[in-house]
Amino acid sequence: MYFGLSEEQNQFQDYVKKFLSDNVSVDEIRKIANGDDQKLHEDIKSGLMNLGLSSLLIPENYGGLGGDLLSAVSIAQGLGTGVGPISFAGSYVMAPIALSLGGNDDQKDKYLPKIASNEIKFGVGLSEYVAAREDSGIELSKGNASGKALFVIDGDDADFFILSDKGGTMFIVDKNEKGLEIIQLTTVDKTRLYLELNLNNVKAEVLQETENNPYVIQKVIDAGRIILSADSLGASETMIEKAVSYAKERKQFNRVIGSFQAVKHMCAEMAADLEPCYAMLWQAAHSFDHDPDEARLQACQAKSHIAEVAKMVSKKATEVHGGMGFTDLLGLHYWFKRIGLNRQILGGPELVREEAAELQGFNQ
């Protein structure tokens, strides 16, 4: 019996953490967030992609590494620690899973190897299936899609998008297809790009196995929720580390503020609430890979619980930094904002808890 990330998964995570800490300081993150240095952003992206992120979840017979979701979680945690300014949940987790489970053989042949080799990139927009806000929502009719998709994940530089209609039938849209309008949304977290897509009778390539079969879209959403939770967990870990080390250095009243119980207890509370989240996250990923009966409930509960803990951490860690925590200078807010964004994507805590209740037959 062994409960945790394997040695290999830990190593993979360490590579990601090391790359980010060596190459992406707060100054770099700021430049990327402000859109000041396109070249820098490209270099960082290709540096991370060279670690093999795009091929991780692609099955071996399609030129990938055939990794499981727990391996993807280990990477996502690493990316979260350094607010990695790179696509992951949508392009390299949800899209490969959607294609592997939902595509027919031709579709798998056509797309999976090229994702693995980083020749093509997918954005994923399933927000409407979770909760359609405002006038969003897409209808499929005779192979054409019309409507709007909001908060499409990992849409930057995407060549294709995976979207769904209200019933959970998923389809692919080419970015160059006629009738597709791509609009950038600016969220608090400028390290990752989210899109709105307007579709006016756009040619849609339906993923065959997803027709009248919500199993696939649910699985894809579960995976997305688990990966976003891993990202927030990583970000929370860094925020606690930063708060603790700041508290050990900063002096007031002739002593380091970390010797005051008011400050120590905030740090202890953050650590105590975050610590069980690791196990919860890994168990959810493990169930996704091996225990389908438990997987959805665990994905919902992990998304909700980790979002709540991360929110608490993002607030307290900022407070420990005092006024400096509030400045752009320190850049702590990039982690704060990443946590704030992940919380809402693919369902905020109340929505996923309601889903968890429904899964257990609690609301009749």
Added chain:
Amino acid sequence: MNLEYGPEYEDFRAEVIDFCKEYQGISFENTSNKNISRSEWQKILIEKGFIARAIPKEYGGFGGETDIIKSRIIATEFSKAKIPGGMGGQGIDMLVPTLLEWGTEEQKQQYIEPTLHGEMIWCQGYSEPNAGSDLASLQTKGELKDGNWVINGQKIWTSTAQYSQMMFCLVRTEPQAPKHSGISFILIPMDTSGIEIRPLVDMTLNAGFNEVFFTDVTVPEGNIVGKRGDGWSVANSVLGHERGSLADPNATMNRLNTLINMMKEETIDGRRLIDIPSYRDRLMQVQGKVMANQAHSLRLLSSKINPGQNVKLGGMIQKLVGTELRHEMEALAIDVLGEIGTLYEETPRLKENGSFQFHYMYFLGLIIGGGTNQIQKNIISERGLGMPKEPKVQEAS
């Protein structure tokens, strides 16, 4: 990640399940036809190696190796089959491991076996009215006179003192020494003259605790465990054990199920409580925490059998997180029951024997006891996160 225990353990699980079937329905009540005494049951469990596994045979134990997975399997299967487990209490959980580590051969021979068999009950004499979180400032005095310890002072929060044959007690024997090195660990028979026990009623209205007063209580010199002045180390070697055992994750899951069932049965205006969105959302929040804790306990278990797995903070948070969670869960049960949730003791319309109110208060007691949760936060921040201790304050004159 591998959640299988392996075939050897599944064989063991089958053995435990068979045992549970054999003893299904046993009871310590005289009214049952499957009546058995606590002490007999204790002996059966030791013989099977289900408890006292790692305690040597010569002291009345099973004489095997500690096996944390087997312990977990036993706990799980016993709980499923509703078979009573072994006895706990401060003698078995705290004194026996202490004696095994620090006791003389004679002390081990004399005390361990009757304690394991439930024939010798112990209480713990640590806290004093002026020595709570700052336990090491305790003042109960022990003086060596003519080969005997003569003890004077007062202990408080002494659970089970009224049923106990023996107390293990922290006593200041070296008044000149610094506070941590002036304490000795002394064993006191509770029938010694000069001991007075007064029950202390807590907010649940149970007399779960006592105050114990010592007036010239005299015990032989040989009743000391460890050397003079070693008492703090002797006591601390087992305190960690108590903190770890306070929060049982299976118990928490079982309690959550009780809460869920109650919310499915009870109604407001004919509507099930669980169908009311705000109540349901709070339930789902608590369930998320319980699931996180369940998973965390598996990770801790894993770290105990896989040397090198790093869970530095993992063990330190258990008491804090576990007690707060149980308190929150009971509070939710009371809130969803509304006025009905305030019923207590013997009254019409009482739910679950009043256990929601009882546990709501009881777990507040555990939040305070066993090292307050504020002290736990000091431990987590200092030992877990490497933050500095609060500077010592000059004593006010």
